[in-house]
Amino acid sequence: MAFIEIHNLFKRFKDVVAVNRIQLEINKGEMLTLLGPSGCGKTTTLRCIAGLEKPEEGDIVIDGKPMLSKGFVQPSKRGIGMVFQNYAVWPHMKVFNNIVYGLKLQKISRQRIKERAQQVLKLVGLDGLEDRYPSQLSGGQQQRVALARALVSNPKVLLLDEPLSNLDAKLREELRFEIKSLVRRMGITSVYVTHDQAEAMVISDRIAVMDSGNVVQIGTAQEIYKQPANRFVADFIGTMNFMSGEVVEVLRDTDQVYARTEFCEKMLCQTLDSTAAAPGSKVYASIRPEDVQIFTEPPQAAENVFKGTIAHKAYLGNFLYFFVNINDTLIRVQVAHYLPQEEGQELYLFLDPQKCIILS
Amino acid sequence: MTRGNSMLAAFLWLVIAFLVLYPLSILVVESFKITSTGGWGLGNYLEFFRDTYYLKTFGNTLLLSSLVLLTTTVFGVPLAYILARYRHRGKTVFTALILLPIVLPAFAGVFAFIIFFGKYGTLNLLLMDTGLIDKPVNFIYGHHGLVFIQSLHMLPFIVLGLSAGFTNIDPCFEEAAEVEGASGFRRFFTVTLPLCTPSYLAGAVLVFLWPFTDWLTPLILGQVDFLPSVSYINIAYHFTDVHRKYMGIVAVVVSAVICISLFLLARWGVEKKKYTGLSKGTTSEGRVIEPSALVKSGAYVYMVFIAILVLLIPIVLGLAAFSRRWTLEPFPTYWTLENFRLILLESPGLVKNSFLFSGIALIFGIAFGLPVAYLIVRTRVPGKDALDFVITLMLAFPGIAIGVSYLLAFWQDIPLAQYWIIMPLALFARRLPYFLRMAHSSYLQLDPSLEEASEVSGAGKIRTFFKISLPLLLKGVLVGVVMFFIMAFQEISTAIFLYRGGWETLPIGIYLNWHRGMEFGIAAAMAFLMIVITFILLLIISRIGGGVLKAAWGAAEK
Ligand SMILES: Nc1ncnc2c1ncn2[C@@H]1O[C@H](COP(=O)(O)OP(=O)(O)O)[C@@H](O)[C@H]1O
Ligand SMILES: [Mg+2]
Numbered sequence: 001m002a003f004i005e006i007h008n009l010f011k012r013f014k015d016v017v018a019v020n021r022i023q024l025e026i027n028k029g030e031m032l033t034l035l036g037p038s039g040c041g042k043t044t045t046l047r048c049i050a051g052l053e054k055p056e057e058g059d060i061v062i063d064g065k066p067m068l069s070k071g072f073v074q075p076s077k078r079g080i081g082m083v084f085q086n087y088a089v090w091p092h093m094k095v096f097n098n099i100v101y102g103l104k105l106q107k108i109s110r111q112r113i114k115e116r117a118q119q120v121l122k123l124v125g126l127d128g129l130e131d132r133y134p135s136q137l138s139g140g141q142q143q144r145v146a147l148a149r150a151l152v153s154n155p156k157v158l159l160l161d162e163p164l165s166n167l168d169a170k171l172r173e174e175l176r177f178e179i180k181s182l183v184r185r186m187g188i189t190s191v192y193v194t195h196d197q198a199e200a201m202v203i204s205d206r207i208a209v210m211d212s213g214n215v216v217q218i219g220t221a222q223e224i225y226k227q228p229a230n231r232f233v234a235d236f237i238g239t240m241n242f243m244s245g246e247v248v249e250v251l252r253d254t255d256q257v258y259a260r261t262e263f264c265e266k267m268l269c270q271t272l273d274s275t276a277a278a279p280g281s282k283v284y285a286s287i288r289p290e291d292v293q294i295f296t297e298p299p300q301a302a303e304n305v306f307k308g309t310i311a312h313k314a315y316l317g318n319f320l321y322f323f324v325n326i327n328d329t330l331i332r333v334q335v336a337h338y339l340p341q342e343e344g345q346e347l348y349l350f351l352d353p354q355k356c357i358i359l360s
Numbered sequence: 361m362t363r364g365n366s367m368l369a370a371f372l373w374l375v376i377a378f379l380v381l382y383p384l385s386i387l388v389v390e391s392f393k394i395t396s397t398g399g400w401g402l403g404n405y406l407e408f409f410r411d412t413y414y415l416k417t418f419g420n421t422l423l424l425s426s427l428v429l430l431t432t433t434v435f436g437v438p439l440a441y442i443l444a445r446y447r448h449r450g451k452t453v454f455t456a457l458i459l460l461p462i463v464l465p466a467f468a469g470v471f472a473f474i475i476f477f478g479k480y481g482t483l484n485l486l487l488m489d490t491g492l493i494d495k496p497v498n499f500i501y502g503h504h505g506l507v508f509i510q511s512l513h514m515l516p517f518i519v520l521g522l523s524a525g526f527t528n529i530d531p532c533f534e535e536a537a538e539v540e541g542a543s544g545f546r547r548f549f550t551v552t553l554p555l556c557t558p559s560y561l562a563g564a565v566l567v568f569l570w571p572f573t574d575w576l577t578p579l580i581l582g583q584v585d586f587l588p589s590v591s592y593i594n595i596a597y598h599f600t601d602v603h604r605k606y607m608g609i610v611a612v613v614v615s616a617v618i619c620i621s622l623f624l625l626a627r628w629g630v631e632k633k634k635y636t637g638l639s640k641g642t643t644s645e646g647r648v649i650e651p652s653a654l655v656k657s658g659a660y661v662y663m664v665f666i667a668i669l670v671l672l673i674p675i676v677l678g679l680a681a682f683s684r685r686w687t688l689e690p691f692p693t694y695w696t697l698e699n700f701r702l703i704l705l706e707s708p709g710l711v712k713n714s715f716l717f718s719g720i721a722l723i724f725g726i727a728f729g730l731p732v733a734y735l736i737v738r739t740r741v742p743g744k745d746a747l748d749f750v751i752t753l754m755l756a757f758p759g760i761a762i763g764v765s766y767l768l769a770f771w772q773d774i775p776l777a778q779y780w781i782i783m784p785l786a787l788f789a790r791r792l793p794y795f796l797r798m799a800h801s802s803y804l805q806l807d808p809s810l811e812e813a814s815e816v817s818g819a820g821k822i823r824t825f826f827k828i829s830l831p832l833l834l835k836g837v838l839v840g841v842v843m844f845f846i847m848a849f850q851e852i853s854t855a856i857f858l859y860r861g862g863w864e865t866l867p868i869g870i871y872l873n874w875h876r877g878m879e880f881g882i883a884a885a886m887a888f889l890m891i892v893i894t895f896i897l898l899l900i901i902s903r904i905g906g907g908v909l910k911a912a913w914g915a916a917e918k
Binding site: 050051052074075080081082084086088090092101102149153 | 533540
């Protein structure tokens, strides 16, 4: 049985459905990320777990105890720690008082509180700063205070709402790894919210991709990147060429189909979910830029070879992008940065049928 | 360009020097004058702080200030919380009603409450008629009445500041406390309230200073042992006993020094406590909550109670205004328009003077305030911050100090006080900050690139100001203008020292008529007229945009 179970959770604000009957299971000790564009309902889901929102329907079970169906359990009784998007570090309290605020409400001796605070301060790398006010700390340090406050009472569940989004890029990357190793070391079950796919892929054990209040896919970073459930997921995570078209023929006993696309009559593609592709269904033949192979002479392959011209060439440091025009469709191709071809030159593209997937 | 700005700054400083610094320094200098010897010295001050009577007055005033602050806080905190956080019907109406006293003249409240709560006032008579009491209860005469009237008058300053604070703090601070396990009251007292200290402090200092400013309420209630009332009586009634006059001046200076110091202290406190990074990071509209039915009804009862107290002012004055010979009866029995006939037809001078003086003060205010706002917001002329500082300090200055200092400064050497122009000048000096704040804040919101675009296109500074800045500023400026007019219109503390026969304004007329004894019908009618005029002006403000609330805010941001 999962440590946190979310059943059929539904929450709306007036006419806006923020969370649309989602199902989620989070295992003990796991770090699950809710990933999706802004406004897709990540924060609302997290706040429902915390008890800061009352959902209209559904139930949330934490460690076997229902939070909603047997009477609403107050946030303070759920055994959670939470890190807010803009830290919510109380500006009128010193770092120490911020951290021990929750401990003081429990029946714990002053000595014990002090020890515990020192431990956590050390853990997040803030030892020596306990007498500062938040305004005397940098953004990164404030974030650590928020983290320390959330961790200090050994919560069963840690909730983090875009904890790094207000920091600059360098610090963000650093803290990602720090949070990951810290949380893993403590073995706390955690739910992490972010709209940054790179962050999600680095930090999480599993990712739940959300779109307009729905969870559209759950899986490891690799599963989601390699086998996106639909066009939305593929587009949101990484870069993908989408060629709209329709299925013309399903090959028996394989996962392959032929699709007609905007620039060719027949393209051989892989289906991830063989039931979805019936002849005539509207689909996107999709391929990642790094999976497209280029040739100056026509290659040997029998299928999926197309001739095009380089419309644009963009230098991105460690690689180049060619935007190759095939019958007025631009295909983005990621190539090694030393390729000499220039704009206007002709090329052959090979869209490997193994890598070219059908998405709806 | 910069040269023009410097010259403008120099000119504005000159105006301030002449209309503010010069008279106030004369006031201070005069307070050191020893009548018995004709020399100068600390004698008056030594006497003031040794004399048990003055010390008692001083202590009384401090006590009153503390009580008024306590009362407004105890009543204001829940009120602000209800207005800011509870979802309820009629929010705008209640807010407007509760804030109403800001724009009503202070004396209107005093008169209304005396009529209603007085010894043989409506409430006592009603209670006696029903047999609940057989002797009148003293509701109003005494310290308790003073605390009540001044508290109701100043309540909006606490409520406005705090409810804005409650609305503006990021909900996540309280949610974090909730997650950490603090519920209800504990969360409110450890997180919510401390985070609102700056907004509270800004209002609280004005509340605390009010008893150091308000001479009229104690006087009418027959409680004269307070600094401002003693100053007024010493200066206005004892012009024959010159020594008492100087002691009055000393009392004025002492009050003024206290007001300025506390005001500065509070500003410093607000700056220090202003927590940066309180901005909202979430989509939510602040923590608006749906209280339980019981709490909600309690909140309604409470709001209605305060609203009724406020509404008593216009209602009681209205009853008195349209009647005559209303004594020893709970409600008037003889209805008439006679009072208004007397005011408008027999002595139309009061209304005319009020409009004329306030109007001229307003023109001075605009002509002075707009350039000052421009200097402060858009230039780096040396001395502009000091200019802003001096003008802001005027908010804390007791009106009585300005009135007396004008009397002293513009009597002999510069005999301006012998001409009626002194009246609008004094109103202008007293109420200037009201207009300036408004102009200032709308100037801040005006994107400088709009003006720069005009200058790049070849327009000069002055042309740019009139063609680009002014039209864009107009809304804010108009609200400031009307607010300034309202405040100038009800000004009495300065005017009472300066008026001569024929220069009486409505507030002075009210005061004089009240003084004449039983003829309060006319005073009430005048006060009622002022309330009506104020209402019309507020309506104009809300038409201009920004709404009554925002207009009241402009006043409260002082
Ligand atoms: N307190 C609220 N009141 C009204 N609408 C809200 C509120 N909170 C969130 N929403 C709406 O619910 C949807 C989901 O919001 P949210 O969960 O904050 O998204 P995310 O965190 O993924 O950006 C959005 O359309 C948002 O506008
Ligand atoms: Mg969010």
